[in-house]
Amino acid sequence: MTDRFFTLTGAALALAAALTPAQARAADALATWTVSSSAPQGLASHDGTVEAVRQTVVAAQVAGAVVALPVKAGDRVKAGQLLARLDARAAEQQAGAAAAQVEAARAAQQVATLEVQRQRQLFASRFISQAALDQAEAQFKTATAQANAQMAAAQAARTESGYFAVKAPYDAVVTEVGVMPGDMALPGRALVTLFDPSALRVAVAVPESAAAGLRSRLATAVGVEIAGQRLTVPHWEVLPAADPVTHTVTVRIELPTGGVASPGSFARAWLPTVAGGTGLQRVFIPGRALVQRAELKAVYAVGADGRALLRQVRTGAVSGDQVEVLAGLRPGERIALDPQAAARRP
The missing domain is CATH 2.40.30.170 (Efflux pump adaptor protein, beta barrel domain)
Structure with a gap:
């Protein structure tokens, strides 16, 4: 029995030695898959x-120091909610001065109104000339225009003072706060970034x-x-x-x-996908050819010399036993169907 075993073993070794290199490679060939692309209707x-x-980057419209910052990243805010407050003392003083000038202009307008009424009565009784009445009418119109101008200036001052309170334009989530209390806010500088x-x-x-x-x-x-x-x-x-x-x-x-x-x-x-050559070509490979090691997904690409090299790929959807490859392989390339056998090859 022992003599027979050595005889068979010797015969097998002799047969292997008799194989040409090409025949030996063929006997040890890997099962491979040729990569192809398709554009199915799907x-x-x-x-x-x-x-x-x-998504809005809320910026300051006026210059001023940040004195209050009641929100932080991740907060949900409502439309009109305060996001940041700037130092508005100078603006409030200007608004107060403008309001005082409005009162003075209104008083001057009231005096001009009474004066033009008296001049009209005197002109009706023929005690004054047309020129005197015209002068009174002109003074009345001037006082009225000055009062309107002062009211407009006061309204602009009040509006500008409102710019020092930065508010949310809509219901949103704060993603970033770009300033800290004490920072100087300038027109155009981002204060808060938020999105709906x-x-x-x-x-x-x-x-x-x-x-x-x-x-x-x-x-x-x-x-x-x-x-x-x-x-x-x-x-x-x-x-x-x-x-x-x-x-x-x-x-x-x-x-x-x-x-x-x-x-x-x-x-x-x-x-x-669109057929007729204008769609997106999709590449699928058998799932058993895929190697996954932690976050790495790869296949063994077989070259023209028969060597199998590990290559990283990016995968997509899974359809049955097929896996879509988004990047890493080109049509016409060959991959090993048995990664373990490919890894053992020299």
Whole structure:
């Protein structure tokens, strides 16, 4: 029995030694998958960003020191709620001076009114000339105009004094406070940044070659995934202009009210694909070919020399046993279907 074992073993070694290098590589060949692209009539995955429909950087309209800052980042504020108060003592004094000038102008107007009434009576009794009446009428009109001008100036002073109290323009969430109490606020300097949480959308950049096809399918509902939550959204639009640098067109997807997203969050959108060469090509690979180590997702790409090298990929939607690859692979490349066998190869 032992002699037979050594005889078989020796025969196997002799056979292996008789194989050519090409035959040996063929005997040890990996099972591979050739990457191809397709544009099915369905939904393609795209990375996007959540943004607010209404996001405002509230700035000061006048110069003044910040004396009160009752809000902080994360606070929810109501329309008209105080966001910051500036030192308004000088403005209030000017408003008081303007109000005093209004009183003086009104007194002068009252005197001119009484005088013109007397002059009219005297002229009716033919005690004064037409020239004297005209002069009285002119003085009355001058006093009236001066009073109106003083009232307008006083109103402007009161309005300007209101600029020292910076208030929220609408119900919003404060995202950033750019000053501290004691800082000097200047016209145009950002004080508080806020956004309306009831109106959010997802912005997605798509190739401009796909824009025309997407516009023809605006009636199709699209999917959005944010923080693990999948939503179906019926309303979306394709902007008419393309970015001259990236040659992409922005797609805006309206989010329903009451979501948990915040501006700047990552979102994944599924937009309609368009056939006929104008749509977005999708690449799918078998799920068993994918290697995942912590946050790394990769495949073993097999070169023309038969060597398998680990390559990082970015994945998208999963359809059955197929995984969409968004980046990292090109059509025509080969990948190993058995990552463990590929890892053992020299």
